[in-house]
Amino acid sequence: MEFSFMTQVNASKEKIWEYYADIQKWYVWENDLKNITLDNGFKTNSTGIMELEGMPPMDYVLTSVIENQCFWDKTDTPLGSIFFGHEIFEIDNDSVNIKHTVRLVSDDVTDEKIDFLKNVFADVPDSIFSLKKVVEA
Template identity: 40%
Template sequence: MTEFSFQTEINASPEKIWEMYANVTNRFKWEFDLEQISLEGEFVTGSSGQIKLGGQPEMTFTLTSVIPHKEFWDRTVVPDAGIAVCFGHTLTKNGDKTLIKHIAKMEKMDGELSEEDIMLLSQIFQDTPQAILAIKKVVEAE
């Protein structure tokens, strides 16, 4: 299994940060290449939605695990690529601060991950530190 992760501390509670996720329209504040996002139903395990990032086709994502104020995972199947990208988002209370961490993993439908697959995952992940720092900036300014 190959994964990438980035974490930092934010001067805010997990409950305050959680709103950046649970209200999917807040994603425009931290996902800079986001063109469109929608969620069918509540922000709970099993819900699905649509996401469109710049230069990419519209894709369906599924919330595979949601533990309010602690973590959630989503899974997006990349059309015609035979892969799925899974992102984890965790919040760990640390005194008056919260450790925020995003994790990216790739699943291949057939066979082993290749070097090209790993490089694709690194490209997908490359703006994650910028996204987390944007969350930090927005949440700490409120």
């Protein structure tokens, strides 16, 4: 199961990437981010700990990092593995589409898991608009 949100941003892919590759800049667009660490740099298989408001710290791993294009991270939960995708689609040198995806990988689909995924996804549009605002400024 997954939910995605995409919008056009008037900025270069390199400008967007700055806000993905530097985890300290995640605080700008992840409104509920309380604390984050990352071991071994912003590259595939690096691990870290993320803490969101009202939630316990969670381990995560960068499952895929392709510079100026996308990155995916994964967090394991009791309900299944959550994958967060962050993709950049270049329209031209000054405009891109950015797409954020939340995917729950689990053996079965239940109402509890659907509600959980909806809740996790709920702030994704706001996160994208926060990122859009700062990179277009």
